[in-house]
Amino acid sequence: MSSLPPSHHVKGDPPPAVLPFSAAQSPPIRLYPLSSYTFSVKEPQLEEDDxxxxxxxxxxxxxxxxxxxxxxxxxxxxxxHNHPHVLMLQIANAFFKLPGDYIPPDADEMSGFKARLDERLAPTGSLSNSPANAGWNVHSALAQWWRPNFETFMYPYLPPHVSRPKECKKLYLVELPKTKVIACPKNMKLIAVPLFELYDNTGRYGPQLSAIPHLLSRYRWEFVDEEGEVVAWTPGGEVDGRVGMEDVGDAMAGG
Incomplete structure (x- = not known):
């Protein structure tokens, strides 16, 4: 009996290992399960405008x-289930927003942003002293949205005829640690929305939130289970520099 050509793949066999496919990308980002985080509530935060x-x-x-x-x-x-989810605030069962807000005109951008995250999500009372609650790790800027006029419309570019935009909104990727205590105001819900729910869903989430899957497509992920082990990852690259090509192929095939 003649042997099969090296390139021939029999259905049911594990897929062949591939060469790394992660050139010019930053190191992968580790995501931890939703169950790793402790959620609490705190005093309501009413909107400034009705x-x-x-x-x-x-x-x-x-x-x-x-x-x-x-x-x-x-x-x-x-x-x-080894799929990225975005933590969002839901208001009145219909309006969705990311944590953050405008920063004071005299505040440094990054410290002002972290203060806004604390205001929105940091716990109060005894939970605020938890060692797992120290600071926010801002990874990188994902997008800039521009408001040319005193109108609701914002654009992911500055229109060429606009030299004095009225607002610039930046979206930052914030890396969550293995554990953290997150507190949500009583008048809001904190929900975890999967990327497949956001993708191309402007009718429910609007253009800014539904664009997040596009913005995150530049990153590679490593998914960690509750025991702290990497159990899945984006194909095409090594895992934390420790797993070889054959191991990656076997693992992604379920071997």
Whole structure:
């Protein structure tokens, strides 16, 4: 009986190992399971404006006093069933937003952003002293959205005829540690939304949130289980520099 050519693949066999496919990419980002985090509630945080009109009026007042408003929001990731999920705040069962807000005009961008994350998600009382609750690890900027006028529309580019935008909103990827205590205001819900739910779903989440899967496509992931072991990862690269090509092929095939 003649042997099969090396390139021939029999159905049911593990797929052949492939060469690494991760050139010019940053190291993979580890995501921990949603069950690793402790969630609590804290005092409600009411919206500053009760209508879109009032919000835009406040934006105009801010612009005339301080110039362009700077807003920072965080994309906080965990995983369920080895798929990235984004932590979002849900208000009144219909409105979704990322944690963060505009930062004071005299505040440093990064420290102002972290202070906003604390305001929105940091626990209070005895939980605030937990060692697992230290700070926020801001990984990198994902996107910039521009508001050219005192209107609701924002764009992922600055229109060429606009030299004085009214607001710039930055989205940052925030790496969550193995464990953390996260507190949600009582008048909001903290939900974990999978990327496949956000993708191409502008009708429910709007253009900014539904674009997050596109923004995250540049990254490679390592998914960690509750025991701290890497159990799945993005194909095409090594895992933490310790796993060889054959091991990767076997693991991705379930071997």
């Amino acid at each position: 209508s879109v009109k009032k919000r835009l009026e406040r934006l105009e007042t801010h612009y005339h006093a301080h110039g362009m408003r700077r807003t920072c929001e965080g994309v906080l990731l965990c995983h369920e």
